[in-house]
Amino acid sequence: MKASERPSAVIIGGGPAGLTAAYELVTRSDIRPIVLEADAILGGISRTVDHKGNRIDLGGHRFFSKSDRVMDWWRQVLPIQGMPAADAPRVEIQYQNQRRMIPVDPGGPDPATHDAVMLIRPRVSRILFRGQLFDYPLTPSLKTLRQLGVGPSIRILGSYAYCRVRRIRPEISLEDFLINRFGRELYATFFRDYTQKVWGVPCDEIPADWGRQRIKGLSVAGLLSHAARSLLGRAGALHQRDTETSLIEQFMYPKLGPGQLWERVAGMVTARGGEVRLQHCVTGIEHQGGRICVVRVSTPSGEQRLEVDWLFSSMPVKHLIAGLAPAAPDPVRAVADGLMYRDFMTVGLLLDRLKLGGDVTGQELYSRVPDNWIYVQEPGVRVGRLQFFNNWSPYMVADPKRVWVGLEYFVNEGDDLWSLADADMVRFAIEELERIGVIDAGAVLDHRVIRMPKAYPAYFGSYDRFELVRDYLQGFQNLFPIGRNGMHRYNNQDHSMLTAMMAVDGILSGEDVRQQIWEVNTEQAYHEEKKDGRWP
Known part of the structure; x- marks a missing residue:
């Protein structure tokens, strides 16, 4: 690289993590991001697919985060819809165990006439079971008990009471985790078969770590508490920071789906001198002396080699390890292959x-x-x-x-x-x-x-030995695995964004934050606050 050129960061993947990293770099530094997306469409699983004007959101994406930094970031990209002053001049937000009101500009974007707008939408989800629609998350209400019937309800309540006294110790499997929080009867009725449908393996073969990350504080006790707060009118706040993610009742949503936001971010990146290259598939990664040096890319016009100052990777970990040259040690490759x-x-x-x-x-x-x-x-x-x-x-x-x-x-x-x-x-x-x-x-x-x-x-296969892969990747000083597949972690969209933000923070501050990046979404509140309180 010539000394006169701007330093560059190659970013593998044009999903939330990759595009967040690109935006942070291009707006906060002179580092030129180059986003390489293998597909012809941006957004990763957060894309929007347009079918004759009918849009599909893959997987469904509620725009909610316990991180103020992420919430503010989204609103900077797409402003919240305007509301008539007589309707809702302010929106109540709740976070950090406090409540406050934020103003909503009555003259803000009108979704009827503007596309670049973030809607505020109610969250409603239910469970279709035995021909009936049950509340989701399940609420221990009279309605639910009537739907289940007297006998099953008694068994569920008795089973829950028993499991509160005789908890399974230690919690090894997801089955243990769920039974301890919901009781064996409720677990067998609503959780066991559906979880196997989702993951393709029984709950007793999935580590309890999955539940600790994805479900965290959700339990029958939490549902009762949430129901009580709902009756008092305290559960409809937009920021709802102390609410479990599965209990959120209001969220933001781009007018034309999540892909609209990520396509807008990509436009902002390119407008500031960054690059976003579609149908560019990374085929190899060369390293020397503990640094990534070159990325090999298959493009519509042929093979390319890109020199690297920093590499952000949201590609699947098993592909990253497989593409390294020289090759990773055999034990590392074995774990990666087994993911x-x-x-x-x-x-x-x-x-x-x-x-x-x-x-x-x-x-x-x-x-x-x-x-x-x-x-x-x-x-x-x-x-x-x-x-x-x-x-x-x-x-x-x-x-x-x-x-x-x-x-x-x-x-x-x-x-x-x-x-x-x-x-x-x-x-x-x-x-x-x-x-x-x-x-x-x-x-x-x-x-x-x-x-x-x-x-x-x-979180099965070789995942119980994933630390071996993680420690090996930590040996590359200029490599930042980010996002869901980049870290082989079932992150939500906001978690993926936070990993990218932290990586850029570290580069710009000169701090080694790679260990802290791995801590995002491993404990309560997503590890979104550093101990010194500086972020988000």
Whole structure:
């Protein structure tokens, strides 16, 4: 590299982590970010897929964080919708065990006329079980007990009371973790089979670490506390910092889906001199003397070699290790090769009417079926969740009279569902929803099938030895693994962003923060506050 050139940071992956790193670098330093995205679309799993004006949010992404830094970052990219002064001149936020009001500009963007806007949306999710819709998360209410029936309710309450006294020690598996917090009967009714559907393995084969990271403080006791606060009118705040993520009742959402925000960020990066290169697949990474030196890239115009000052990697860890030259030690490669993932498919169905809720049109959907998600726990079907894109944002649907629903399937790349032709997969999906009374097949107007490999890093396989890989990667002074796949950690979108922000903080301050990056989302409050209180 010539001395006159700006230093550069190569960033592998154009998802939330990679684009956050690029934006932080280009707005806070003279380092030129070069984002390499293997796909033809940005956003990673946080992308928005446009099908004839009907937009699909892969996996569903609520824009909520316990980090003020992330919340403010999002609002800088997309301002919150304006509200009439008589309606809501201020929005209540709650964080750090305090409550306050923030002003909302009545003259702010109107979603009816502006696309660059962040909506404020209500969160509604329920569970479809035995033909009934249960609250999600489950609430120990009279309604829930009536739905379950007297006998099952007594068994659930008795089982919970017993497990509060006779807890499983030590907690080794996810099964142990869930039973200790919900009781054996509730676990068997609602958690055991659904979790196996999602991950493809029984709960007793998944480490308890997964529960500690993804569920944390959620329990029957927490649900009771949340229900009490809801009755007192204290649970609807936008920032809700002391609320478990699964209990959030209000969130922000880009008008046209999550991909809209990440495409806007990419535009900001390129406008400031950074680069975002699509269909650029990293095929090799050369290192020498404890530093990454060169990244080899396959592009539409041929092979390229990029010299590296810093490397941010959100590519799957197993691919990163496999691409190193010289090769990583055999034990490290063995662990990386053994890392497992759960892959993901969405089948989008455009409907004239939805049978669930009573022949509902798109215009009636929110008043009759207000859910963002419905978790499908009916036996005999493989669909895991239903998304109603109209309810995430009414602008996700080209014709507001239509219902735009996404069926989510948790699969393994190459298995029977993954390998089905699109037309066969659509038929399979329609038959499943018709069988459980959600749709009539004749109501389907259009469809789209999307496959997303390596959507969810798994905490089984060789993961119990992952520390060997992590310690090896720590030996490269200018390498920053970030994001969900880059760290093989089931992070939410905001966690992935925080890892990128911390990496840039470290580069600009001259501090070695690589160990701290690995601590994001390992304990309560996501480790979002450093002990000295400086961030977020």
